[in-house]
Amino acid sequence: MPELRQVVCMKVVPKPEEIRVDYETGLLKRASARSEINPPDMNALEMALSLKDFYGGRLEIISMGPPYFEPVLRAGLAMGADHLTLLSDAAFAGADTLATTYTLAQGIRKLGGADLIFCGEESSDGATGQVPPGLAEWLEVPQLTLLTALELDIECRVARGRREIKGGYEVLEVPLPCVVSVKTASNEPRFMDYRRQYWASEAERLKVWNAEDLSADPDCIGLTGSPTTVSGLAEAASRERRRQFLTGTPSELATQIAELLQKSL
């Protein structure tokens, strides 16, 4: 049996609770927020690692983003991944999901493909959830999205996943290779293995590929490869709440809330 090859797509995002909006300008103060690995991508990595625990094989992390992603992503190496590839080039900047999925697909092809390509269900910033199906389309493989559990039948080369849908779940089966997207909090990501930390920090764990390395079609990447454009920004009107503070003892507060409820319902 050939070894199991897995690739996990991971994105680095600003910590949601540290993002502040400048209400004067209506812009995000991104700089005020520290970076973290997109939370469901940790669940995706955990799902892949537990398969690796069982079947062995090779597990690589791939990410498209600027150089500052690298130190954040090394945590994934310390958790158990074998290698990290960062797709980084000024020409990748401004990518919408079409250009992002094209670029990731090129990177995965250059890695030699994989039996399982993992993603998180969605990112905590862009939050489109469009990368997993888009990636599957570029790679021309089936997909299992929104999974809470996955099992393999390695002899028959099929993957069987439990997918969350409205009001329930379904169990789907597809042949390998396939793209998988994993629900947030569907498992408990393991801690970094401190014995791996030095190893994880070594230069040879990382490859950085630019557009040329990927033989990427310049028409398909970054801003140029993105059909969508932001034509304007506006401040959301919806923040016109009263923000009136009520005061008193718990029972006085309760009386005031009760009045509000009875008036409004």
Next chain:
Amino acid sequence: MVTSHYSPQAENKTIWVFLEQQDGVLEEVSLELLARGRELADQLGWTLEGLLLGQHVAGLAPHGIACGADRIWLAEHDLLEHFTIEAFTQVACQLLLQKRPSVFWLGATPNGRDLAGRLAVRLRTGLNADCTDLRIEPREGLLVCEVSGFGGGVLAMIEMRNHRPQMATVRPGVFALPHPDPSRVGEVISMEIDLDPAIIQTRVIERSVGAGLNLSRVPFLVTGGRGMEGDFKILEQLAQLFEGEVGATRPPVDEGHVGRERQVGQTGVVCSPKVALCCGISGAFHFVVGIEKASLVIAINSDPEAPIFEYADYCVVGDVHEVLPELIAVLSGQQVTYA
């Protein structure tokens, strides 16, 4: 630039809505999209058309027309009985390329999002996710999608000038449901499709779907967060006093105190209640997007600096474990007196 399979010059001035159906019922979000599409089509003199795929689903077409569609493109096939990404992408793609609508909208449901994500790549076009408003600029027929940037404080307008169809997804509950008019006339056109069973790689092994609670239109929503420390009983009691429902942030759902179908927010439900009462919730934007449409927001939090107070009409600084029992006492006392 990547070019889409058809250009703006080749488009037809029509809005398409994917009429998602599950077990013989049209999804509400599809009807909501028809309602919004009707308004825009009337303003522009365009047509509004529904795309209905499945097996034995023709019976749903008249309801689509009653809800605003001028025309329903219907494709029925044994292989469309269950949603599989391969079959649905294949058929939708075929019909889109034949009819070349300018605009194509889908509900941001699990299947709608998957289908949209595949189709956009296959057609080499753009896709705007989770739009909070959709408009069409009359001169050039450009779809202007409003999406809320995180923090909710910023709205971005996104458009695509050179690619067709102009695709967008919208979450359930963003637009109002239409008032169906059974006397509306429209046509249902059954389409010949070409579907090779060999392309379908997904096998549905098992499927279990319950009645499915729908929080999106509940008038009184009592939401609890981590600050409830798992005590959702008291919230249920409170909700029942006004025939409301309990919702939650993600942590209590993850911890198993409440069912997943009650999660409110970015990866949960977008609600539009008359009153949202938020108990022990910090006010992360992932949660707040789910209650933004509430007419009135009351928040109880022991931390006067909690961000939730930025999004509330009435801010109650207090301990939920003290205030809520008092509230129930006051309310049930009054009910006894006045009922």
